[in-house]
Amino acid sequence: MHRFANPARFLKIARPLTGWLFWPGLALLLAGSACGLWLTPADYLQGQTVRILYIHVPAAWLGMGGWTGIAIAALMQLVWRHPLAAVAGRAIAAPGALFTAICLATGSIWGRPTWGTWWEWDGRMTSMLVLLFLYLGYIALANASVRQGAGQGGVSTVTAIFGLVGAVNIPIINRSVVWWNSLHQGPSITMRGSSIDMAILWPLGLTLLGFTLWFGAIILMRMRAILAQNKVEARMQRLARG
Amino acid sequence: MQQWTFVIAAYAVTLLGTAAASWQSWRAMCRAEAQAEQLADRA
Numbered sequence: 374m375h376r377f378a379n380p381a382r383f384l385k386i387a388r389p390l391t392g393w394l395f396w397p398g399l400a401l402l403l404a405g406s407a408c409g410l411w412l413t414p415a416d417y418l419q420g421q422t423v424r425i426l427y428i429h430v431p432a433a434w435l436g437m438g439g440w441t442g443i444a445i446a447a448l449m450q451l452v453w454r455h456p457l458a459a460v461a462g463r464a465i466a467a468p469g470a471l472f473t474a475i476c477l478a479t480g481s482i483w484g485r486p487t488w489g490t491w492w493e494w495d496g497r498m499t500s501m502l503v504l505l506f507l508y509l510g511y512i513a514l515a516n517a518s519v520r521q522g523a524g525q526g527g528v529s530t531v532t533a534i535f536g537l538v539g540a541v542n543i544p545i546i547n548r549s550v551v552w553w554n555s556l557h558q559g560p561s562i563t564m565r566g567s568s569i570d571m572a573i574l575w576p577l578g579l580t581l582l583g584f585t586l587w588f589g590a591i592i593l594m595r596m597r598a599i600l601a602q603n604k605v606e607a608r609m610q611r612l613a614r615g
Numbered sequence: 616m617q618q619w620t621f622v623i624a625a626y627a628v629t630l631l632g633t634a635a636a637s638w639q640s641w642r643a644m645c646r647a648e649a650q651a652e653q654l655a656d657r658a
Contacts, residue, residue, distance in 0.1 A: 395637075402633070406626065421618040428629040468636050475632045479625040486621050587633070594640040601647035608654040 380600050383457055391593045398586030402431075405579025413573050425483040426569075427576050431584035432476035436504060437543055439469025439588070443511065444540035447533035457596070459528045462536055463515045464595035468588060470508035477501055488556050496549030497557040500542060507539040 409427035416423035442465045449458035480498065481491045492498065511532065518529030528536075550559050561568045 399637075410622070410626070422621055424622050425625045428626060432629065468640075471632050471636055475629050478628050482621050482625045482628070486618055587637075591636055591640045594644040598640070598644040598647040601644070601651040604651040605647065605654055608651075612654075 387593045394586045395590035398583050401583030405576045409576040427580045429479040431580050432472045436473035436476050439465050443536040447536035450533045460599050464592045466512045468591050473505045493556050495555040496553035500546045500549050
């Protein structure tokens with residue numbers, strides 16, 4: 374793991390990997406969305422609105438997966454003092470927040486024709502909204518720590534602890550539909566299989582994989598930008614000193 | 616409202632967010648790396 378603590382070694386891998394993740398990811402998510410829009414049948418109960426599934430589920434996955442990534446990066450920063458972990462945490466935050474917001478928006482759009490309401494203060498929706506607020510708090514803390522000159526474009530120890538503690542919300546989101554009565558449906562895809570018919574389910578695999586690859590590429594791009602900014606800042610300081 | 620209106624709205628929100636994140640991340644990366652290279656040439 375510490376082999377990649379050297380930014381030069383990391384960049385050697387990250388540069389080609391960015392394109393390898395981005396283009397196949399984009400192709401898969403577009404193909405999956407197109408298949409979901411035009412090739413699958415409408416649901417017998419929900420009608421055409423079931424097609425929102427192919428973007429809503431990946432958005433939820435990226436929102437929750439993003440925070441899990443932040444928590445892992447925070448743990449690596451706090452325990453092993455891995456220098457790239459803090460940069461990774463900062464890189465994940467904004468796209469993670471964006472997809473949490475997209476999950477809430479698409480869920481709300483799906484809810485109106487299906488449940489007859491845009492919003493309901495139930496366990497799933499409220500805990501997802503809390504995740505968005507956690508992301509915003511993390512971004513604010515990370516920006517403040519960068520302004521105060523925390524280690525090499527990364528985040529402060531307080532921000533990392535916040536990232537780690539905030540992870541408690543992830544299992545709450547996951548189990549919310551089991552623990553509390555909810556308008557939101559229960560878990561339909563579990564380790565034991567899926568309650569969604571295969572005729573409707575299959576494009577979800579494409580969009581899930583596509584969005585995941587694309588998200589990986591975006592994080593690499595943001596990490597590369599942070600590392601380059603660090604380099605510029607260090608050079609400027611050296612030039613100023615003469 | 617027709618069901619398709621909701622579907623199109625949901626896809627539009629996602630497409631817009633995905634495109635914006637791609638564009639912003641790509642631009643930020645290219646700009647920062649070009650700046651770093653320029654400074655490396657000067658040093």
